[in-house]
Amino acid sequence: MADEMVELAQQFINSYNVSGIPKVEVNGKTSWTVMYALTRALQYELGITSLSDTFGPTTLSTLQSRFGAQIDEQTRRDNVYRIIQSGLYCKGYDGGGIDGTYNGRTAASVAELKSDMGVGGAYPGTGLQPKVFKALLTMDPYVRVGNGTEQVRTIQQWLNGRYVQRREFFICPADGNFSRDVQKALVFAIQYEIGMSDDVANGRFGPGTQDGVRTQALLGLASADGAKQFVHLFQAAMRFNGWDVAFDGFYSGSLLSTVVDFQRFAQLLPTTGTADFRTWASLLVSTGDPSRAGTAADCITEITPARAQALRSAGYTTVGRYLTNANVTNPKNKKIQPGELANIVAGGLSVFPIYQTNGGDPEYFNAQQGATDALAALEAARGHGFKAGTILYFSVDYDAVDEEITSRVIPHFRGLVNRMNAYGSEYRVGVYAPRNICSRLAKAGLTEASFVSDMSTGYSGNLGFPLPKDWAFDQIATITVGSGTGFIEIDKDVASGRDVGQSQFAPRGPDTALDVPFDMSMRSGLTSGLVNYIVANGHDDWYRARSAAECIAKVLDMDALITGLARSFRMRKSLIQAVTFWEYQADFTDEAVDVLVEAYYNWKDAQAAWEQSPIGSPPTPPTVIRDDSSTGVAQIYGRTAIKARNHCIDADVISAPIQDPEDWRARRAVWDQLRNDDDYNVSTVALVHIHSAFLKGVTADRLSYSDADNVAVLARYNGTNEDAQEYGRRARDLYNIFEAYNAVVRG
Template sequence: MSDQNVKAAQKYLNAMFGGHKDWVKLDEDGKTGTAVMQGIIRAFQIQNGISTITGTVGPLTINTMKKLAIITKMDPNDTPQVNVCLIQCALFCKGYAAGGITGIYYTSGVNAVKKMQENAGLEVTGKIDWKVWSGLLSLNWFTKVSGGDSNIVLIQQQLNSDWSDVIGVGPCDGIASRQTILSLVGALQAAEGVTTELITDLNSVNFGDATTNAFPGTLQNGQNSTKYVPFNKIAQYGLYFNGYNPGRFDGVFDSTTESKVSEFQEFYGLTGIGLVTKGKVNVSTMKSLLTSKGDTNRAAKACDCATVLNKQQALDIKNAGYTHVGRYLTGSVGKEHTPKYLTSTEVKNIENAGLSVFPIYQDGGYELNYFKDPSQGSVDAQTAILAAERIGIPSGTTIYFAVDFDCYSYQIDTFIIPYFEQIHMIFFSSTNDKNYKVGIYAPRYVCTKVYEAGLASKSFVADMSTGFSCNLGYSMPKNWAFDQFCELNSFSSSPSFPLDKDAYSGRDTGFKKFDAVSTKTDEEIAQENLRAKVKIARNQYVYNVMEPLGYLNKIMDVGVEYDKEISLGTMMSPQGAIDISTKISTSLESSTGKIYNIKVDIGNDGELTQTCKNQIMEISSNLSDTGIEGADNFGNTIEKIALSVKSGNIAFEINNVFANSVEFSIVFSTSDLLPEEEKEWTISVALIFTMTLNSNSGLEFNVVEFTKEHSNILAGAVILVLAGALVVNAIPSIIALFSAGAGTVFGLLIQAL
């Protein structure tokens, strides 16, 4: 929404600083946000002689703010000041009524600054000091935003009130942002006296040895003297951000705070390892409250490694107190591509050592691009299942799939959830004979989102990366099984090797005994590889067809089964019903009802040939005026599928035409599933829609017209039924289009009795 005061600020800034070589012209659209705030910062830097004009606030800009004379209320007859104009611009852009861009700091401006100071938790003076400058010339907001939390606003205000000399002026918007979470460690260091100077970059804070050594013993119920109140406050803040509301944030350590500390310690696996006293906050508890990895020196019952364990290494892991070890199903590590996957010899070593195992699948996942391939989840799921079966992973075991990069929250829904949807589809299909479960290895919030979407039963949390965006400010997922918190570069053994320490919740007990697997010849392994390759290709074909058509979720719900007709549900209406089913076959089935066929053909440019496009256009051109949602775009959908499957045929069929029922089908098939193989490998995917008219509807299908209509019209009828079956209450519209009175090219397919 455009704001006239913001627009006035943009106009002023462009006019005042537009001649400077480092000025970046602002859009004069009246919209506040990053661009205009960076413009005000840039203007401040130009006006106050800062050598490097960046549009961001760093140490040079902060030091300049600190050196400026404090601006107090001016007289209306005073000489206007450019810096006051900049403050007025910033106030407008933060939503405060500055009165005008006059350069005179008078009543309206003073009141606006007082309101900003009040909102930010600062001392309300109405004077423009460095804290007002740094707060206004930032991307921070000082009122609760949409989705904000009132308790977090209070915490943010108290942080500013108590510690802004050290941590700066943070936002008070109710969001557990990176800046807010990092400021907790900065506040702790300020309370300890470890840090007394302003921290200009909160990303540099670290809960290291100095912070650990300066911690004041143990915080506990009733210990509320002036010495402990600041630390109690920070503990209460940490509890809240981890999902445990202490009910107060005033630094009084009462029985409720004690109870919440106990709950936190229990859930986070801090108890039972000689680390903490329940209900009391020692330095180890505080580390877990303020950082994702917590106390890296704490004992762990689980571990994981990329080393193929020899007999001695497995025994040394067990003797070091570990009970569970995470091992990889596939892949290699390092520039030398050293294998990291479980071997048959290692299996014996692990079993003999008495260790339990939890399997990990990671052949990638180190960057976002890995998850942009729409087929990656399907391929990974099938590869993981095959590898697990080969090595003897027992039925029902959870396999953890890795998201091992700094994933931002907005990327989860776009890329990570679809990846796990594909994994889920494969794991709930006949491919997964051993009923393996889906787990996830990822930062906290990624784990939580995938778990809440019903796509992972257990989480292996990547807490070691404390700076990851989806770890900062997020509580542990409720389904966490393992929590990776420390890397030992050289675990003592023969030879030594890197080992990650993992907290253990008991939610996944792993397994101690591998299933017996037979030794295979090279030829048997080659045949097994080929069968796996065919399986993966067939499942991917199903995905490529069903996802654009909108039926992937339905298939996921029931699972992929071959050579069997599977019901996908029924759409009801007063006039009739549509029963939806699918049949996915490993062979090409002949049909007498084929009325239109599209031959999928890809040209040398990787695009559909014009002939193929023309065939698609012929059946989709009559659909734009039908009023059925999605029908007008169906040509694009068919093109997308054709590009994905790359070969074969798309057939439209009408079978079993009777007065009260007709069967509409669309069948995708190919005999060139694996073009690189000599043998033909086939698949067909049929979606079948059986439309039945109610006996009391007064309508019946016009059997004669079904035989007379042109094939492209009947193919269009199939599309209408397919598209309409995805839309609630669309059946009456379809029946109307097929009836004699509809006046469309699809008319006369249904007639009045």
């Protein structure tokens, strides 16, 4: 929503005719662009000739030398006042107008801002100190926002108030959310408490800080009163990592108990409940103490018998290996090699599979690529012999910022998961990525376990984010193991026990009988063949809304999905193509019936709501009751879909919960998805065919159906009466047209 005072602030910025101050859009919305422009305006007013977006040391020192300890009503610089007033409005405070004065409203808002930051005690009164000015010209919030908590915000304010007078400490957000800036502020605070000077403290958990923690900050129940500030900082670190502890400076029995829980969660064994170095490290940096032992590893190098023995002797029990090589020019040969899995198992190790092609390129991630990866990973895992239920870890090997996770990574994994589900949910989906990506994918319900790339300590997706709750492997250091022929470089991983890897394999070689993607160079011939059949057999009157060409275009646009379904369920893709093509002709009665069914379900919703709170008369049912209909691309009933899925679940073809086709809520959910999600609808075609074969007693291998088998299965798609038999024969004819082209491509 536009704010008229922010618009005035933007107009003020645009009043500068200075080359280093860009014009901004006057839209009433605050942004970094606006804050950067205000920063440049301030630099210009200070006489700085090289303007930049950064409020750095030069801007800060010039501000201090020009105006002293604070800006107030005595400063008397109209445009500097306007910059302050504009910044206040952009921050959501009353600037007192943008009139170039430091009036009472302006002064009161500055005092309120400092209170929200937590620096009101350090900077009393209504003057604007240089560090507060710097914080004012950022997008950092100082009130609780989003999922922020008051518990975290209290600590942020405490840090700001206690340490803001130190030279290198700058005001951190006070919004109740842990972030990389807050983590850096916490490390600064630890450095100050262990005695580092302003010339040494840098906000990084380096060797000097680590030594200081080891010698001065080891805490437990017997901690002396003089350690109170260290206890405060330890409690802050615990809270920032999502653990509910008091912030009182006392190492109580309750704190010790919660620390034990954290140590157990992070696999800091044995658990002691004390704030020892390894616990501090795990709270402050993504790797934790990288020298701690790991029982898992991942590597790009083939594991020979000698290397397997070296790894086992070094205490490793599980190893991550790659399903495929990267899809790039001259890729490294890092995939599982022939006979390697047998060598690993013989050496006493288990394996967890990693799928990575080009996971380091942001452009790689999108829904279509996710769907493509699903089939590639599925077939690679099957080829190596990983059993059903194995977690496949799909790599996101770059530092995606939050917006990219939303726009790229989540759609990629949604496409991946939807396609894996369509192919039968044989394998479970995990992710290899920085902490923020792992947590957001888990929260979205798209992954079941995380392999955390914590070794990338500088990634924004690791800084300021706690260890994901679903972590299975935590990558903490690159090391070497063994010597001679057993020598190998690995990434050392800590294992949570969530995934113990696989140690039994049943490899499946390439199956040349399976269908492959359609050769689009043959599209014209296929289209002509289908159109000729439709016309020659007098079926062209069926196509009231769509032509045959439009229908074949729909089928070929979905070729990747249909090919994957055919390969996953070992059936001819022509079975799926034939009915999808025919049903997509969109009989004019179908949409009208769908409207009736939707009205029925809306009535059921209203009736259920009324039963929960029976006020007034119950909702009136529709005049015409239709509780199901054939819907979507391939015209499937909700009941038909549920029954087919239930059969395939019972037959271990797919993995999903059994549903009651007479439960209107379950039926509605399936019917809605059939109607609105083309991929789901066409995916269901394959399951209906499998169920139809069962109902008709067709027991032949699905890749070897006879003509009679095809007619029987296709007829059952339409029902059981004589019309269904005619449907089966017609669909068989269409099958044969598709199959003529599919057979050529598969060779």
